[in-house]
Amino acid sequence: MNAEELIGSGSLEAYVMGQLHGEEAALVERLRSSDARVRAEIEAIELALEQAAMAAAVVPPQSLKEAVLARVTQPDPRLGRIGPVAPVGRAAEVASYWRWLAAASVAALIGSAYFNYRMMGELREVRQQLVRMEDERSVLAQELQVQRTALYEANDQLAVVLAPASRTVELSGTANAPQAKARVYWDESSRSVHLAVAELPSAPAGKQYQLWALLDGKPIDAGVFDATGRVLWSMKEVNGAQAFAVTIEDAGGSPTPTLETMVLMGQV
């Protein structure tokens, strides 16, 4: 095919529009470099299409230019300049991009997994710490309640002891417990009875001390108490008494006193 024939064939138009490949394109390129008419014809076709394209131009959003420039300035491995790339190099270029993407994804996944692992560990620790602190807080709150109750009680007891109407009855040890000593505070107007142990051995296992009010020779139960644990025991109300006595009874108390176990006695 000579230059004239080539120009008239329509191959040059197809060449410029990217429709020619392989042998046909090679033929055009050969004649283009050897024949000035072919060169001029191609240039004229290019210019006409270029003008048509300019006339059909659409201005893209301004942000696109910044995006393009950002992509080429980023130190991004897939944008690295890799020298001239022939059209057939596209597949390799895409493959290397996907390889890079895959590697980056795996790295990100590993990083994310490690981060999650670390965060889970820390979260677990923080949760445990929170539970521990909640326990401590609860213990402290209970302790505070106990202390508060004790304080109220102590105030009440102090009030009892210091009350003007309160009568103090000294109890002394009997032959069963010569060293024993205790004191009963009896408020006749409110009938309340309190007992302070000064000296008293612990009761045998399964046994408790029991206070009795003696009125006209009859013992009246005034409640049980222990040798230790409290400064002042709050006992049952007593309407009237000429004396108070303490015996050792089964734990929880007994309806009638066991006189053989009497350890304390005192006259009002």
Place this chain on the structure above:
Amino acid sequence: MTATFEPMPRDPFELLRSVAAGDQQALADLYDAFSAALYGVVLRMVEKEEVAQEVLQDIFVKVWRNAEGYDPDKGRPFTWLVNIARNTAIDALRSAGMRNAGSIRPFDQHVYRLGEDTLNTDLAARDVRAVVGRLRNEHRELIEMAYFQGYSQQDIAERTGLPLGTVKSRTRAALLDLREQLKDHS
């Protein structure tokens, strides 16, 4: 041939050489000079703006990477650019399952038609658009399908029912028509 357009601030040949040497300002200048023309082509091919914007970015990244591969002996810079644009747009359409080799949509379903659309409001461009609009319908359609839609001669032959040889000769006739109209215009 025509003074329809503003002269380029720098010769596009020189711009491509600078881009090949890693000059980012040259890439920015090249973008300013040709992004709208390329975007027009891409938009006509993919029709969705968000896709077209992605494609346009990819085009200029490819230009940045492959500028060394530009051979002035094989054509003008814009011809090289528009070939990259066309191939990138076709790749995007294929990967979106919107276009398969050999398949072609009916011509009248295209959204943007040369010489009729109002995408470009630039006055000088409007003059050339009027010129394109004066082309015979079959010529305009051939240029549109081949140059702006990127269809192969085989695709066009199937679409139009014309023999391959006729597609070729009619495309030449269409280009001669366009060149004649542009000559009269200037």
